[in-house]
Amino acid sequence: TKSVVCLFWRDPVGCLEALFLHPLFHDKLNLVPHRIYHTAENIVHVYSEWMTGDVTWNMQSQLPQGATLLGVMLSSDKTNISALVGNRSAHPLLLSLANIHMSTHLKLSSNAFLLTALLPIPKFIHKNKHMRGLLTDWLIHESFDIVLEPLKQAARLGIMMNDPARNLWLCYTPLASYIVDTPKACMLTAVGGKTSPITTTMYKQFGDPFPHPPWTAAHTLEQLGSVKVLPKNLEQYFNAAQIHHLSSVDKPFWQDFPLSNPSNFLTLEPLHHWFKAFWDHNVCWCINIVGAKELDFRFALLQPSTGYRHFGEGISHLKKVTGCTHRNVQCYLIGVIAGAVPLAIVLVLRSLMDFQYLAQAPELDDNDCNKLLSSLKSFHDNKSHIIAASGCKGKKKKIDNWFIPKHELLQSVVPSICASGASFTADVTKHAHIVVIKYPARRSNNNNLDPQICRYLDWLKKSSKFELATSLHEAQSGRCANNDQSDDEGDDASRPNATNEATCSLAASAGGSVPFPLCSFSIGNTVISLARDPKINQASIDMTSETFHIPDLQSALGDYLHQEAEKAPHTVGGQRCSPDDIWLPFTHLAVWSTLRIQQTAFHTNNITAPQTVFAAPPSSLWPHGQHDPVIFNVDEGKQSFCREVQLIFHALPPHGQRPRWHDRFLMYVHRLDIIPQDGQDCDPITSLHILRRAKRASRAPLGDVIPLSRIRAPLNLIPCFGKTANKQFSYTDSHAYSDEFYLNKYWHKESFYVLSL
Known part of the structure; x- marks a missing residue:
């Protein structure tokens, strides 16, 4: 060296x-x-x-x-x-x-x-x-x-x-x-570069639609024993080992590692084996088939979502792409290419997408493993359409084979899950x-x-150990002191422990003086949070109607109050019962432009990251406003509906009055209906629900007022672009001018599990 x-x-x-x-x-x-x-x-x-x-x-x-x-x-x-x-x-x-x-x-x-x-x-x-x-x-x-x-x-x-x-x-x-990643896995197992590190598959068999036998430790050691050249003769040993598909490592570290x-x-994991393969192959296929210019424009038309990257310049020219970018592209790809490529191409990519999303679940059962195998079979049954559509291209010529190591590793995902569990x-x-x-x-x-x-790490280890020991000692001392104090206090020990000024203030306040409605509250496994101060503290109903372009807001509020009085379910649709000039027991509204939603995970009770939902009025940047879709339930029912939030508000009751609706946040929403596909809810090719904007006889959007507490989860919609996206669209108005959308279940893993399992 x-x-x-x-x-x-x-x-x-x-x-x-x-x-x-x-x-x-x-x-x-x-x-x-x-x-x-x-x-x-x-x-x-x-x-x-x-x-x-x-x-x-x-x-x-x-x-x-x-x-x-x-x-x-x-x-x-x-x-x-x-x-x-x-x-x-x-x-x-x-x-x-x-x-x-x-x-x-x-x-x-x-x-x-x-x-x-x-x-x-x-x-x-x-x-x-x-x-x-x-x-x-x-x-x-x-x-x-x-x-x-x-x-x-x-x-x-x-x-x-x-x-x-x-x-x-x-x-x-x-x-x-x-x-490790795939090349490092080959180095660790001491197999050659054109050989699978997990199975006995050679590179010309990487496209086989069936799994090959595992490459076990005994098999590798047997092959090493077959090499008759001494390792000290480097070049001769290297050539002899290549014949047995080995990497020429004569003493693998695991050869004497029991069990x-x-x-x-x-164990296979998403970052190296799925996201990288998605970017290197799936995205390249789409660029070759759809065209870089059209694909970039479609990505640029997507409405931005908080926490997700917006590809305003497209994806074909991205440099220094990381795993985070791979995920952000992946969650939109199926809805973006739908309509621009043949149905068989969408089916191939969707099968791979279903496989990769489902395999990331923190727990899977035998039925889920069968779904993984079914998705993998669907990919292999239809992958020939990718080559037929000239999707596989190298730097100089068309590629007509499937010698892709990461695709061969997909055959080992289900055996790995059964052997070692999930979530690596x-x-x-x-x-x-x-x-x-x-x-x-x-x-x-x-x-x-x-x-x-x-x-430095040795010093940090000693410091952290000392800090942990002292904190545990202090916690134990505090617990003992509290136990001694509780014996003296008797019944007082059962009282709430107010440890901050806000808690003390609320505990000492008179009954009925606590501010309502509460800006943060939970419904089931969903937590909804609004900012303490509204975007608009006090606005008249007419002004709000004009600002947010909601001409039937007054009559919608009248219908809501009528449903409240009758204790009827709050639905969106049907003939308007209230006239446009109906008298209301309030005249002003407090308006919010965003809310945050947080939920528990589908498989576990872990709390997921909060997500932001927009209901912003028209502005110079957003001429039609920024509105996000959500799922909501009707009166705790099990049936869910998709709605687009137009307005988040609280009706301000007259001073000194506490009507039934005084402690509720409300929202004005537009209805989106599911279009049945051949007797199914989902499109059989994209596996996505197709939604259509509901309209009244006057062609105005169908909207109503419902309680904010009915929200269950945010959603993501992708406009149905068709064969070619409208060149007059931009990301600020593509949703406003579109009437049909794909309900994008790939937007988030949790939404995928809810809509697929």
């Missing part, structure tokens, strides 16, 4: 024990393999955590009675530290505990991945490029052998560890998951690179970074 090679590492068993013993994870651990079923007949198996997979059952059966598994999760990838100054990089090896709940792993603040080694990045002086790559692979595997040897011994003999409750466990530490098999611990992702490990590499590097003197990073 051009310089001395250094390996910095710390005891991986100590890292694993630190996670196992961490008090913040005491109730976030699975220590016993278990199986979950949807039915009492134990037919439909549910897969979620690593301990619910089939592999853990097989491992547990090989352990002594009373022993437990501590699954090791590894991840390694080069990361740039300074791209412009010095072009420096690091190669961290991250370690985590697979027994920790995946929902905890996915929280960036949990810091569940620890740096256990800084792998060397050598620069070999060999003249042959392939030999330099071979030597690098050898060095990486040799480094893994050194670093992971304590884990191998623990997996072979077992080791005693304490859990956070001070219980002593006999633990075995198999390799449960290694999160570990590459076909099991190489590289998103957290990418963030961990920032925490354990880039932040410490910024505090260095930019010379000899690796030892400075290690020293």
Whole structure:
């Protein structure tokens, strides 16, 4: 090498024990393999955590009675530290505990991945490029052998560890998951570049519509034993290994790792294997078939949504595209290309989209796995239409094959879920690179970074341990003090503990003086929040009607009050009962332009990120206003409807009066009706609902006033552009001038699960 090679590492068993013993994870651990079923007949198996997979059952059966598994999760990838100054990089090896709940792993603040080694990045002086790559692979595997040897011994003999409750466990530490991209996976398994790292598939078989046998550890070692050339003869050994589809690594690090098999611990995840494949292939197909100019214009016409990137210049010329951009493009693609490409092309892309979205679910059962296989079969049955439409093109000529490694890996997704559970992702490990590499590097003197990073992390570890110990001690001391105080106070201890001025003020206020309506409230699993101060504090009904272009607002309010008096359901539609000049018991409204909605996740009780819904009046930028669609229920009914929010307001009652409607927020909405498709609710090709804007006999939009509390979730609509999008449209008016829309279930994973499962 051009310089001395250094390996910095710390005891991986100590890292694993630190996670196992961490008090913040005491109730976030699975220590016993278990199986979950949807039915009492134990037919439909549910897969979620690593301990619910089939592999853990097989491992547990090989352990002594009373022993437990501590699954090791590894991840390694080069990361740039300074791209412009010095072009420096690091190669961290991250370690985590697979027994920790995946929902905890996915929280960036949990810091569940620890740096256990800084792998060397050598620069070999060999003249042959392939030999330099071979030597690098050898060095990486040799480094893994050194670093992971304590884990191998623990997996072979077992080791005693304490859990956070001070219980002593006999633990075995198999390799449960290694999160890497496809080229790195081939390097780890010691197979050749044109071979699948998980199955025995060669590159000319990557397009086969059926799975091939797994490439097991025994098979790899058998092939290595067939190579008769000594490894010290580099070029001869390299050529001999290529015949057996190997990468020329003579001693894979996992060969003496008990209970570990590459076909099991190489768990597939979205960032490297799906989002990257989507951008490299699916998007390119669409650009080639639709045309870059037309596709860019369609993306530019989409109405912006808070939290999502708006592609005002299209997508065909994007540079430095990240995984976040991949997701933002993916959630719109099906609705954007519908109508511009043949139906068979939409079906191919939709099948892949369904597969990728469903495979990201935090838990899947046998029925979901069958849906994954069905989507994959639909893709293979129709993928020939992509080549027929000249969708596959290289730099110089048309491509007429399916030699795509990431598509072959899709055949291993369902076996991986059944074996090791779901929800493995590289998103957290990418963030961990920032925490354990880039932040410490910024505090260095930019010379000899690796030892400075290690020293900084060692100091940070000691500081965090001291802070955690003192905080736990203070919490325990406070609890003891509270217990002593509660004995003296008697019944007073059961009173609410008002700890801030707002709580004290509300608790001391007289009955009926609490301000209504409350700006934040929950209905079922939905939380709705409005700003404390409205956009318009006080506006007359006529002024509001004129500002928001709602000519029938007064009569709609009259119909709402009539339904309130009759205690009838608040529906949108039907003949208007109230005249335009009906008398109302109020004259002014308080108006909001946005609201925020937060829900619990479909599969778990975790709270999702809040989403913003707009109901903004016309302006210079938005000549027709900015209005977002939502799902709402009628009087707690199970049937849901799609509506477009035009106005969010609160009717201001006369001073001193408290009518029945005084504590309610209201909204004026336009109705959107589902167009049945061949007797189905969804279009069978796009798998999307098609909505049409409902209109009255006068061709005016059909709208009514309903309670804001009926909102259940925000939605995303994509206008039906047809074969060619109207060149006169822009993103500010494409929704206003469109009458038919696709209900975009791919906008958010939660909306996909609700509308698909």
